[in-house]
Amino acid sequence: MRPLVLAVLGPTASGKSALSLAIAERYRGEIINCDSTAVYRGFDIGTDKLPQEQRRGIPHHLIDIADPTEVYTAAQFAHDAERAIRQVHRRGRLPVLVGGTGFYYRALTRGLFPGPGADDALRARLDRVAARRGPERLHRILRQVDPESAVRIMPRDQKRLVRALEVYYTTGRALTTHFGETRSLIADCEVISIALRLPPSLTAERVARRVDEQFARGIVREVRELLDRGVPAGARPFGGLVYRQVMEMLRGVRGEAETRQLIVQENRRYARRQLIWFRKEPTLIWFDGPGELPAMFERVVDALAARGIHSFEETVRDGPGH
Secondary structure (H helix, E strand, O other): OOOOEEEEEOOOHHHHHHHHHHHHHHHHHHEOOOOOOOEEEOOOOOOOOOHHHHHHOOOOOOOEEEEEOOOHHHHHHHHHHHHHHHHHHOOOEEEEEEEEEEHHHHHHHHHOOOOOOOHHHHHHHHHHHHHHHOOOHHHHHHHHHHHHHHHHHHOOOOHHHHHHHHHHHHHHHHHHHHHHHOOOOOOOOOEEEEEEOOOOHHHHHHHHHHHHHHHHHOOOHHHOOOHOOOOOOOOHHHHOHHHHHHHHHHHOOHHHHHHHHHHHHHHHHHHHHHHHHHOOOOOOOOOOOOOOOOOHHHHHHHHHHHHOOOOHHHHHOOOOOH
């Protein structure tokens, strides 16, 4: 029997955090973040980080581990997550991987390849294209040569777009093709992955409510304070959803009402991209409905029982230290 890792995945606003807390309480778990923006310190409201008082005493890992000026990569995440998983196993507890960044999940469970070195001349040409026609032009090119990468990379994430195109033009093969030939850092573990899925209408309703809550909690104040503390406007987390639109609002691009509407719209699009990405993962166990519903938790418990997991003791299996 192999040591167990449980993953709770799904698109934005699907209730992953609530479900993962219930699972962690039931099976003595510790939560490992799998969200690419939550790793950055100070970016709290727009990433919906659970405040300490709402974590029910359950340890959370890989949150607030990077400075906003750092470039935290999927490869770093895979190594950090692997280390956290080993430590959780050594404590005799269940690692519960939680998030919506499909690329991070794949980097951990399938592995990453080191990739070719930087081609400065090619990068400069791609940067010039972005400067003239916007990073969206790079995204359209990527959609043609590597559609899977285009699903996971935001249309304005210029650094990641340039890297994906650099790999393609340097090696003649798509980034996702290379990933398919790699090996997971936790290949010795059994990974059971639960994925949540909501109808588009419910996603739209929940996203709109979340955006209202983010503004009520002070997302605009949070952005201003980050800028006042010296975080540069070009820092990577400012390019993420919510933060990018609020930054544009502060620059006078649009008013608050239009900004809220745009954030809802972009979140709905992002949720669709997340679903497309996760549907390509072959071993996910899908559940339809919000994660915070008690009935959802019971369905998950039943699904785990059907796979021989009935109690905390059975989640530990024969992991390290046992």
